Amino acid sequence: MIEVSNLTVRFGGVVSLDGVDLRFEQGVCGLIGPNGAGKTTFFNVLSGFVTPSAGGVHAFGEDLLAMASFRRARWGLRRTFQTEQAIEELSVFENVAMVHEHSKLPSASRRREVLESISFVGLAADPSAKVGSLGARDRRLVEVARTVVGKPRLVLLDEPAAGLPDDETEHLSSVIRQIPEHTGALVILVDHDMGLVSHVCGVTAVLDFGKQIALGPTAEVLRDKRVIDAYLGTEEVA
Amino acid sequence: MGIGEGGHGGQAPGAGQVAGVEEARDAGQALRPSSEGAARGPVFAISRVRPETWVRVAAVTAVLAFALFAVPVILSLYYVDAMTQVAIYSIVALGLGVLVGRVGLYSLGQAAVLALGAWTAARLLFATSLPFPVVLLAAGAITMVLGTVIGLPALRLSGLYLALITLMLAGAITVVLSTVNFPNGGHGFLGYNGNLIHIPPIRRPSLAGSDAAYYRYAVVVAALMFLLVLWHVRTRPGRAWAAIRQSEPAALAAGINTTRYKLWAWALASFVTGVAGGLLAGSAHFLYSIDFPIQNSITLLAVVLVAGAFSLWGAIVAGLLLQLLPALFQNWGVSSDWITILFGVGVLQVLTTAPRGLADQVPKDLRRLGRLLSGATRRAAPSRTGTT
Numbered sequence: 001m002i003e004v005s006n007l008t009v010r011f012g013g014v015v016s017l018d019g020v021d022l023r024f025e026q027g028v029c030g031l032i033g034p035n036g037a038g039k040t041t042f043f044n045v046l047s048g049f050v051t052p053s054a055g056g057v058h059a060f061g062e063d064l065l066a067m068a069s070f071r072r073a074r075w076g077l078r079r080t081f082q083t084e085q086a087i088e089e090l091s092v093f094e095n096v097a098m099v100h101e102h103s104k105l106p107s108a109s110r111r112r113e114v115l116e117s118i119s120f121v122g123l124a125a126d127p128s129a130k131v132g133s134l135g136a137r138d139r140r141l142v143e144v145a146r147t148v149v150g151k152p153r154l155v156l157l158d159e160p161a162a163g164l165p166d167d168e169t170e171h172l173s174s175v176i177r178q179i180p181e182h183t184g185a186l187v188i189l190v191d192h193d194m195g196l197v198s199h200v201c202g203v204t205a206v207l208d209f210g211k212q213i214a215l216g217p218t219a220e221v222l223r224d225k226r227v228i229d230a231y232l233g234t235e236e237v238a
Numbered sequence: 239m240g241i242g243e244g245g246h247g248g249q250a251p252g253a254g255q256v257a258g259v260e261e262a263r264d265a266g267q268a269l270r271p272s273s274e275g276a277a278r279g280p281v282f283a284i285s286r287v288r289p290e291t292w293v294r295v296a297a298v299t300a301v302l303a304f305a306l307f308a309v310p311v312i313l314s315l316y317y318v319d320a321m322t323q324v325a326i327y328s329i330v331a332l333g334l335g336v337l338v339g340r341v342g343l344y345s346l347g348q349a350a351v352l353a354l355g356a357w358t359a360a361r362l363l364f365a366t367s368l369p370f371p372v373v374l375l376a377a378g379a380i381t382m383v384l385g386t387v388i389g390l391p392a393l394r395l396s397g398l399y400l401a402l403i404t405l406m407l408a409g410a411i412t413v414v415l416s417t418v419n420f421p422n423g424g425h426g427f428l429g430y431n432g433n434l435i436h437i438p439p440i441r442r443p444s445l446a447g448s449d450a451a452y453y454r455y456a457v458v459v460a461a462l463m464f465l466l467v468l469w470h471v472r473t474r475p476g477r478a479w480a481a482i483r484q485s486e487p488a489a490l491a492a493g494i495n496t497t498r499y500k501l502w503a504w505a506l507a508s509f510v511t512g513v514a515g516g517l518l519a520g521s522a523h524f525l526y527s528i529d530f531p532i533q534n535s536i537t538l539l540a541v542v543l544v545a546g547a548f549s550l551w552g553a554i555v556a557g558l559l560l561q562l563l564p565a566l567f568q569n570w571g572v573s574s575d576w577i578t579i580l581f582g583v584g585v586l587q588v589l590t591t592a593p594r595g596l597a598d599q600v601p602k603d604l605r606r607l608g609r610l611l612s613g614a615t616r617r618a619a620p621s622r623t624g625t626t
Contacts, residue, residue, distance in 0.1 A: 047487070047490070047491055048490070049487055049490070069490045069491075070489075070490050070493050070494055070495045070496065071493075072493075073490070073491060073492060073493030073494075074493050078491070079491050081485075081487070081488065081491075085484070085485050085487070085488035085491075086488075087477075087480050087481045087484050087485075087488070088484060089480050089484075090477055090480050090481075094477055097477075098477050098478070098481060098492050098494070099492045099493060101474060101477075102478075102492060102493035102494050102495075103493055146492065
């Protein structure tokens with residue numbers, strides 16, 4: 001459960017997030033909006049890369065903003081990046097194990113948990129292969145495997161399907177759907193692929209110009225007139 | 239600076255990827271039957287020891303044996319002394335390699351860090367009767383603390399600005415050292431006496447008094463420093479550094495305390511450089527602040543990039559370039575100015591054709607040459623099956 005209240009981020013004169021109030025309970029939740037709506041800024045606030053000028057974020061009863069960014073991973077915050085960031089010169093295994101070894105979790109079960117995560121995302125590549133030698137799909141899966149290893153509580157996926165062909169997006173969506181059940185984590189998915197969002201997200205919130213304009217069951221939200229207007233543009237929204 | 243980026247961006251995008259995927263698939267199938275047995279092994283050992291590893295162990299043993307037993311016999315005293323300096327500067331290059339190659343931190347202050355180690359060791363060697371290895375450790379430890387302080391700006395700066403700040407700090411250290419002078423056996427905290435006519439030489443370890451013995455001693459110490467760095471690179475800090483070098487946000491998102499691991503890198507680099515400084519003090523007998531000009535730091539960075547900051551072999555190549563090449567040139571009567579020009583051309587060469595340095599390029603080129611040659615002989619003598 002994550003509760004965001006009055007979250008505001010200003011970069012100079014630009015207001016990226018403008019008093020956002022959000023509440024996601026469980027499962028996979030969507031966060032959509034046109035380009036520049038503030039979705040990635042929202043993720044960066046949760047990750048600790050951006051300090052908000054106002055507002056608070058409470059996740060599972062804890063004040064997320066009070067934690068140093070690297071401690072949030074230890075606490076159970078995991079994320080992927082818009083441009084995939086698996087570490088090229090390390091092996092698949094090392095990439096995933098790295099998250100585990102900095103999580104203060106017992107190292108005795110590390111090997112098993114890491115291999116489990118790799119097979120959970122359906123990655124067929126040799127765990128000892130360097131990530132630099134993998135293709136785009138496999139690298140993406142390595143990143144997702146990093147989010148499920150250990151004890152994740154809050155998983156942020158930033159456009160995980162961007163640039164993937166349809167059949168691979170399908171595989172990814174089935175993996176994402178299983179994350180809450182498999183790990184107990186709350187997943188927040190940002191993506192422009194509405195097919196993927198409506199397929200995996202029970203609840204979806206919509207941001208537009210840093211403001212939350214809709215929140216509810218995904219099918220309803222996608223039919224909402226304000227949402228359609230935000231995407232297609234109207235005379236009033238300018 | 240595009241050098242660090244070129245380092246890992248240098249992966250061939252097209253053919254390399256396809257080949258890599260196929261390799262991974264083959265290896266993935268091969269892994270499954272053995273995974274049960276491997277599960278009991280150490281956490282990070284995925285597959286059993288590869289044949290490649292044995293080749294590496296054999297190569298390292300051969301190089302070490304050659305350096306320890308053949309070099310002092312084959313070479314004249316002049317070159318043995320030069321090789322002592324090669325061993326010492328390999329350690330310095332090793333330390334800079336940790337910063338540049340592993341973490342992506344550009345330091346232009348390593349010559350000053352080396353001077354700190356040399357000063358500390360010289361002071362301890364005059365003032366105490368501590369055994370030489372203890373002095374080396376102490377010089378390493380004190381330099382580690384001071385060098386980590388130099389590294390503090392790296393927590394906020396990177397690239398050109400970091401290089402500039404470390405250069406300025408190195409300048410400041412050089413000024414201080416030339417004011418207080420290097421110890422020469424005098425009294426007081428600084429151990430310097432300007433009136434001494436007969437300056438006692440800096441002492442050497444009792445078992446390595448002669449130049450050849452001291453050379454062997456330096457090689458052994460260098461080997462230990464390489465082991466220390468290899469151990470770091472292969473374990474948790476090495477993985478954390480690889481993540482920081484590629485992307486700091488990704489490292490933070492993986493739970494890595496980037497501040498701690500950056501300082502750790504400075505500490506390790508400064509420790510080995512301090513130990514190298516101690517060896518330098520013993521090899522030189524007399525030390526002067528003029529021995530550590532600021533431009534040495536710049537040459538050092540250039541040579542480390544040419545030789546290859548991304549592999550440990552690169553540090554040895556850097557040591558050879560820095561110390562053996564000038565000795566050869568001097569022996570041949572070639573002006574040492576050519577060396578600077580040569581290093582300049584080398585940097586250009588590396589930046590344009592081999593971002594991972596000579597240590598990576600030369601074996602690759604040799605392999606390519608081997609393939610070319612074997613291809614040529616096969617074509618000259620066509621096989622019976624008629625494949626071309």
